[in-house]
Amino acid sequence: MTTPTAISPAPVLMPRSLRQTAIGILVVGHLLVAACALADLDRFFANWLVLFVFAATIGIGALFLVALEYVVNARWSIPFRRLSEHLAGLIPVSLLLAIPLFLGMHHLYEWTHADVVAADPILTQKSAYLNIPFFAVRFALYYLIWLLFYRLFTRLSQEQDRSGDEALTRRGIKLAPPFIILFAFTMSFAAIDWMMSITPHWFSTMFGPSAAVGGIVGGLALLTLVSAQLKIQGMLPERIGPDHFYNLGALLFGLNTLWTYMSFSEFMLIWYSNLPLEMTWYLQRQEHGWSLVTLLLVFGRFVIPFLALLSRPSKMNLNRLRWVSILLLATYGLHLYWVVLPGIPHLHDGPFSWMDLGFPLTAIGYGLFAWIWRSSRAALVAARDPRLESGLSFHL
Amino acid sequence: MSESRKVVGAVALYPSPDALVAGLEEARKRGFTRLDVVSPYPLHGIDHLLGKGPSKLGYVALVAGLLGVTLSKVAQWWMSEVDYPLNVGGKPLFSWPAFVPVTFELMVLFASIATVISMLAIFNRLPQYGSSLLRSTLMRDLTCDKFGLVVDARDPQFTSGGIRAALGGSAVLGIDLLHEVRPSRFFSEQIFSVRFLLLLVAVSFVSVTATHLVWKYAGALPPFDFMKAQEKLNPQRASSIFADGQGMRPLQAETVPRGQLPYRFADDPDGAAARMVNPVPLTAAALERGKDRYDTNCRHCHGLRGRGKGSLTSAFPKAPSLHGIKVRNWTDGRIYHVLTVGQNAMPAHARQVERDDRWRIIHYVRALQRSLNAPDTDLQ
Numbered sequence: 001m002t003t004p005t006a007i008s009p010a011p012v013l014m015p016r017s018l019r020q021t022a023i024g025i026l027v028v029g030h031l032l033v034a035a036c037a038l039a040d041l042d043r044f045f046a047n048w049l050v051l052f053v054f055a056a057t058i059g060i061g062a063l064f065l066v067a068l069e070y071v072v073n074a075r076w077s078i079p080f081r082r083l084s085e086h087l088a089g090l091i092p093v094s095l096l097l098a099i100p101l102f103l104g105m106h107h108l109y110e111w112t113h114a115d116v117v118a119a120d121p122i123l124t125q126k127s128a129y130l131n132i133p134f135f136a137v138r139f140a141l142y143y144l145i146w147l148l149f150y151r152l153f154t155r156l157s158q159e160q161d162r163s164g165d166e167a168l169t170r171r172g173i174k175l176a177p178p179f180i181i182l183f184a185f186t187m188s189f190a191a192i193d194w195m196m197s198i199t200p201h202w203f204s205t206m207f208g209p210s211a212a213v214g215g216i217v218g219g220l221a222l223l224t225l226v227s228a229q230l231k232i233q234g235m236l237p238e239r240i241g242p243d244h245f246y247n248l249g250a251l252l253f254g255l256n257t258l259w260t261y262m263s264f265s266e267f268m269l270i271w272y273s274n275l276p277l278e279m280t281w282y283l284q285r286q287e288h289g290w291s292l293v294t295l296l297l298v299f300g301r302f303v304i305p306f307l308a309l310l311s312r313p314s315k316m317n318l319n320r321l322r323w324v325s326i327l328l329l330a331t332y333g334l335h336l337y338w339v340v341l342p343g344i345p346h347l348h349d350g351p352f353s354w355m356d357l358g359f360p361l362t363a364i365g366y367g368l369f370a371w372i373w374r375s376s377r378a379a380l381v382a383a384r385d386p387r388l389e390s391g392l393s394f395h396l
Numbered sequence: 397m398s399e400s401r402k403v404v405g406a407v408a409l410y411p412s413p414d415a416l417v418a419g420l421e422e423a424r425k426r427g428f429t430r431l432d433v434v435s436p437y438p439l440h441g442i443d444h445l446l447g448k449g450p451s452k453l454g455y456v457a458l459v460a461g462l463l464g465v466t467l468s469k470v471a472q473w474w475m476s477e478v479d480y481p482l483n484v485g486g487k488p489l490f491s492w493p494a495f496v497p498v499t500f501e502l503m504v505l506f507a508s509i510a511t512v513i514s515m516l517a518i519f520n521r522l523p524q525y526g527s528s529l530l531r532s533t534l535m536r537d538l539t540c541d542k543f544g545l546v547v548d549a550r551d552p553q554f555t556s557g558g559i560r561a562a563l564g565g566s567a568v569l570g571i572d573l574l575h576e577v578r579p580s581r582f583f584s585e586q587i588f589s590v591r592f593l594l595l596l597v598a599v600s601f602v603s604v605t606a607t608h609l610v611w612k613y614a615g616a617l618p619p620f621d622f623m624k625a626q627e628k629l630n631p632q633r634a635s636s637i638f639a640d641g642q643g644m645r646p647l648q649a650e651t652v653p654r655g656q657l658p659y660r661f662a663d664d665p666d667g668a669a670a671r672m673v674n675p676v677p678l679t680a681a682a683l684e685r686g687k688d689r690y691d692t693n694c695r696h697c698h699g700l701r702g703r704g705k706g707s708l709t710s711a712f713p714k715a716p717s718l719h720g721i722k723v724r725n726w727t728d729g730r731i732y733h734v735l736t737v738g739q740n741a742m743p744a745h746a747r748q749v750e751r752d753d754r755w756r757i758i759h760y761v762r763a764l765q766r767s768l769n770a771p772d773t774d775l776q
Contacts, residue, residue: 271494272493272494
């Protein structure tokens, strides 16, 4: 029964033009980024942090989708799983991107300055957690966990390309629950370390969970974009049809609404209690033109995608899925920009500058780089997964 | 089941959705048009194969959801901005972020109720007290793991004799003719039958009693009473929150409560008469409020029109009329002095009536006086 899938387990080489485009984008992006670093070092490090978090969380979100499929024993997503595994290649790439972050900690985090901490009783109390050695230890721990599971999941799947052994699927099912539990903790703490500690007096218990869900939405949006693009170019099996894409779109719709729900709950409780300590974080994002970014996020990250994916046929429409995913990825980056920049004293003066232009370009470049690297290692579909046939024959 | 009843259709049983789809396409090829499908779970895309357009139910949900959003916003605006304005922590009266959860819930509630009701009433044409399909021996399989194709007898291709042959195929597990349903013994076709209404009354009685008992007894048990039983400050009650055991707190030294500035003319009625003017502008709203406060605090002694004919006059010393020449010639400040510190048997009203409300009462008293003793200029 499982033999008629004539899908080759050999990797599909991406066209040369894609590689040239990636190199071109990276070169131009890095030139603009270097110009930003020369003009304003604070701005460079803040934008670089956005770029780093964007890449890392999307990679981990993609890995989460792999684990999710194992843990709920989903069939429809099996044809897409290899694409998620490829996208999780952003995790090792993001480790590369973390180097400038460590060089620029003094520009980003006020708790790294001993004199500021000594003069501030609250920061002195928090210094047991917020100090550079412990920050580095936690950072290493997160990456140890993520890279370990990244390696386990991708190797298991590629081994199956050779052997077609069902025991490997069972191993994935065993690995997934511990990863999901660790994912919840590491994503929460990473969000607190990297982004919340920019404003070290402020805290919100929803910050970590909504960052974790934001990463999953980012990973899922990139997966949707890549799979819709490949389908349009005819690089995916014929039998991946509208029903598969409907599920992808429905999951994207649901998870993005969940993210909005969490973010709005966070905002509403803080707005309602109106405590000076908590409210300042949102007030910072409502002045000096940042309210424009806030509005862009409300519409670009919720209202427009929500309406665009509300009807049933729209979730099967590949072009619709493609532009909604691009919009969601762009606004996810914008959201991280909105979280990071206003917290840094002189960047608070206003959003958007020519200096920011290089960073989205660089992000696209590194994304293409990760994609070309991963897709040269394994096929686009887990061709010899014993459950692939049932995944391909999925109908709503 | 007697065969004398009218045949209204036939049902064919299939083992799987794929077999059903094949049978459906076959039947449509043979020219059947009045077809329907019975399935234990939703079969996506079957509407399309039946030749039906997409369901209209989504539009019902959309319209009802939008109606819920609109109604909840209007209701919350009216309640908190118009009917009962309440200042909560200095926020705007109509604080939309705080109202989003209620709006969301009402949207879901309206959409789901409208969807269920319209599905049953419009699309499934309920209430019906029985269906010919329910009497079929195949129904047990149809609610479990088999799939049915139903042909209506009004279909031009339908004949009682020929339908078995027309629907028959290798995949078909069984075919049954469907007969007209007669009203059951207990439930007639009429919704307002005596038995049905009696049943309704019995069900309401049982559920109301159960609800009452649960509220009365279970609600008073922990943990359901935690909110009610928690330590809190109540006026006129003892409290263990403060060391002295008092719930009502004495004023802090050197402080003035908001809206209660100390009265400077307590022993100086002439100073009050000479040096105070009514600070509240004479407006319709001020008069309205003054009338309200007068009716609450003054009317029981001074009477509805201020003539000293209040409802308490037999039990207390008679209160003077406010239309006497003395009170008419008093300045507003002098009347304010009486309201604030009292006079003879009349106690001070500074505690009951806020400062500005006392001035509004004076506006109202002036209006009463003018109603009985209008100056000549009013009549011109």
